[in-house]
Amino acid sequence: MNTPTASGRTVRLADFPTLTAALDFAATGETGINLHSLRGELVEALTYTALREQAQGLARRLLAVGGVKVGDSVALIAETDGDFVRAFFACQYAGLVPAPLPLPAPLGGREAYIEQIGRMCVSARARILIGPAGMAEWLTQIGDAASLDFASPLSALPQDAGATLPEITPDHACYLQFSSGSTRFPTGVLVTHKALMANAVAITRDGLQVKPEDRAVSWLPLYHDMGLIGFLLSPLTSQMSVDLLPTGAFVRRPLLWLDLISRNGGTIAYSPTFGYELCARRAEAASIEHLDLSRWRSAGLGGDMIRTAPVEAFAERFAAVGFSQKAYVASYGMAEATLALSMAPLGKGLRVEILDIERLERDDLAVTVGADAPRARAFARCGAALPHHQLEVRDADGKPVAERHVGRIFAKGPSLMGGYFEQPEETARVLDADGWLDTGDLGFLIDGEIVITGRAKDLIILNGRNIWPQDLEWTAEREVPGLRSGDVAAFSVPGDAAEEEIVTILVQARGGDADSRAALVETVAGVLRSRHGVETQVKLVGAHALPQTSSGKLSRSKAKAAYLAGAYERA
Structure with missing residues (x-):
């Protein structure tokens, strides 16, 4: 049976000093994490109460691994299952730093994957690697190649040796998030408890305005920031029940995501544009009459450039089963800012600026035109910076530009990383002495809201x-x-x-x-x-x-x- 939507007690919206304190409080209620199979069937309903107890026991076993000490990194293959969740939170209580790593790509080769994960373990300075039982042989090979102290499934950890769990403070490292998409080797973003909790407050209290009746549903991978922070850590910090579907299940049968939202009463779910597009395409040849999407109040858009046509097509296709286009919430963020930097206002739907592409290309100027103009394109408004955060658009000389002028986007706020893990030169390249982060994105401001036009490097x-x-x-x-x-x-x-x-x-x-x-x-x-x-x-x-x-x-x-x-x- 799924964990209930209501926690059974007063909801607190991430006002905790650390992630462990947030779990300690969530464990006093009845909500939790519901993990589903590739067919969408419930595999495990893990209450926050049980998660806390199991994570603390596993924390002592982690500290029993020879040579491991508080502050060391632990590499975790991020399968969407209970063992990953338990291992991640065991690291929190043990004062270790989990580094979630990707699963093998469906068409990828074994040797290339083992080499990739081995290099990521070395980059993270990991002492331990934990992954799914079905990958035990692979884990051993990676452990040998990376000279790890332990590389096995969670069940193989040594027995509890009676270690005392350390006190966790806001300044402790919480996790190591690897960025993606660059030609260089993925760079580790080190996030503290303080930064995570600041972003969780901004997401749950200010952006999504979480209510006691909210329930989250996600297929996003847990090694990516939108999946990990948005749909594992943030729900926990607001004691919200969350239903997790493996990414592979969504890729094969995308309508399982909507089925889970429908049958469990999901109210908050996010996806990049392609997720909505894939659902709409599959629905062309599938029955959707059994779905009820009327309770889905925050249909988030994030993780990539928002393409308006597929998003509008989704809203049109699923309007008959209760989906409202007013549920769309365009968002902007990145791993270097923990997750979110801005969110569009709730209940307004997708709001766009239709711009003259010629003026954009030639003059770096956002000039509004009609939708039927010869060269026009719609860009999504992603909202103003979240409270206590700032977004600024600058020209090539680093000077702020006026609204509607396209430039490089800079961000500042309590959610920003302290730096890339053991890469001071790379950190100095993007983060200045005043705490401003060069996001590498291009865009413009309009009415105080950010509009993203692309990546500078592209x-x-x-x-x-x-x-x-x-x-x-x-x-x-x-x-x-x-x-x-x-x-x-x-x-x-x-x-x-x-x-x-x-x-x-x-x-x-x-x-x-x-x-x-x-x-x-x-x-x-x-x-x-x-x-x-x-x-x-x-x-x-x-x-x-x-x-x-x-x-x-x-x-x-x-x-x-x-x-x-x-x-x-x-x-």
Whole structure:
């Protein structure tokens, strides 16, 4: 039986000094974490009361591992199951620093995964690696390669040796979050209890305005910040019951997510745009009459650039079963800020700015036009900075710009990281002495709200024009028959002449003879030429060939690096 939605006592919204204090309080109620199988069936209902007791017992067993001391890092393979949750909170009580790591990719190779996780363990300075029982042999290999003191499933920990659990303070490290999506090796973001709790307050009290009747539902991976903080830690800090579905279950059967929201009365659930798009596409050939989405009051959008058309299509498709487009909550954040920096106002739905792309590209200026303008695109408003946080847009000289002027986004506030783990030079590159973080994102402010236009590193500069690669990608995916979201990667590469840039488009192609493939290349190039006035070189690659980040987003930087390294020559 699922844990109840009501905790049975007065709700406190993350007003605790540490995550362990938050669990201590949550354990006095009746709510908890409900873990489901790949088929959406309940596997374990783990109350916060039971979690606290089990985590404290496991904490003493962790400290019994030879050579391990308070402050050491523990690498955790983040399966969406009870053992990961128990291990994560055992680390909290033991004063150890958990570093959640990804599961193997569905199409990835064993050797590459073992090498990747081994390097991440070394980067985290981990002494212990814990993972699913089904991966025991893999864990042993990783442990040997990374010279770990312990690398096994949770059940293999030594017995309790009577260790005294340390006192946890707000300044203690809470966890190590690996960022994703860059060409360099993933960088560890060290988050303290103080920073986590500041963000949890901002999310639960100010952003989502959590109520006693709220219940969270998620399929997001627990090694990613939106899954870990948004749908494991934040619900706990407000004593909310949460229903967790494995990411793999959602990928195979996305409507399981909506079924879980429906049958358990979920009110808060988030997804990147592609999650809503995938649900709407599957619903075209599936019955949805049994669903009831009327209680879903906060349908969050985050984790990637928000594409308005798929989000609107989802709202239209599921309106018949109670979904309201007013439930949408566009959000902005990143691991370096724990999670959230801004959230759109509740109950307003997705609010957009329709802009003239030519003025955006040429003048870095957000000029509003009608939806039927020749070159117009909708950008989502992601709300004002959360309380006690600041967002500022600056020009190339680091000076703040006026509203509607596009520039680089900087953030400041109590949720920000102290720095990247054991990488002082990288920390100094993005975090200044006054506590301002260079987010690496581009955008503008309007009425005090932030609008994201793209990543600075992805921007294509062509003959003085600032071209956003997602514009090219979305146009091709929307207008070329047979292409889907995530099938296209756009970037620029150096040409033969000095300062020449060639706009390159990689397109995932699913088979086809030589003529049909040649026709696809011409169609993509023609659409981008007519819609954007850009000459491109189009290269077809295999199905599933484009790299993704740990959160399921396209990694343009990795795609570009692979292209330059010749990885797609035989595609």
